[in-house]
Structure formats: structure tokens, C-alpha cells
Amino acid sequence: MQNENLTFNDLPQVVAQLRDEVMGMRAMLTRQQVESSKPVKENRHKPMTVEEAIEYTHIPRGTMYMKLEDGTIPATKPGRRWILYQDELDKWLETKRRNVVPLTADEENAAILASHKRKPNKSSRQTDPIVEPSKSNEHETI
Secondary structure, eight states, X not given: OOOSSOOGGGXXXXXXXXXXXXXXXXXXXXXXXXXXXXXXXXXXXXXXXXXXXXXXXXXXXXXXXXXXXXXXXXXXXXXXXXXXXXXXXXXXXXXXXXXXXXXXXHHHHHHHHHHOOOOOOGGGSOOOOOOOOOGGXXXXXX
């Protein structure tokens, strides 16, 4: 399309270029629509009551109040009622997980072996009698 004087023989090549450009623009518009339709991250820092937190975490009521009183669960009590925030609860739950990263089979076996405390075999104990120091050393003179 650099030539302004087009001939009939140039028509198939020009149509192919136009088709390629249209397909490229269509792909670009599709990408932009997909990117713009991505959901906006919702605000997780919203206040919750204890009842809502119990429903959200599935922690029993007594346990929840016990952990609120001793300060284990992050919350505030500006008056008579507790206020918890969902994002803080999520962070607290994540830090309380036992295995944050899945262990490999070798790591699991090592952890199991390390956690089992075995009694030593009787045969492996030292059976030599205890020898007392001789009394002759006490009377030596210097």
C-alpha cells in the first residue's frame, strides 16, 4: 500500500494486507476487552461482628471468645462489642497453618522419624560396672 497507483494485478496482495490488519485489530480489541473485564479486587478490609467471623471461620463460639480475650485473634473492642476485619482474619488463619508448603515424601519421612522418640535397646546400653577411684591416690604426698 506504499504505492498510490494500484493496478488490478496488485488487488489480491492489497486485500491480503488489509485482512491481516483487520485480524490484528480484532485480536487487540479482544485482548483489551478481556483485560478490562477482569474483576476488580474487592475490599477485604471490612469490619465484621463476632457472629460473622464465626460463620466465616467456622470456629466454635466459645473458642472464638476465648481467643479474642487472650489476644490470639486480631480484633478491637472500642466499646462493648468486638470488631474484626476479614483481611486480618485471613492473615491470622494463614500464619496458623501447620504445613504452609507441601512437603516432599523424603521430608515427610524425616519429620516422622524425628518426631518418634524411641527407647534405646537394652543391648546397646553400657553394661560395664562403675569403677571407683582407688583410695591410694588420696594418700600420696607431693
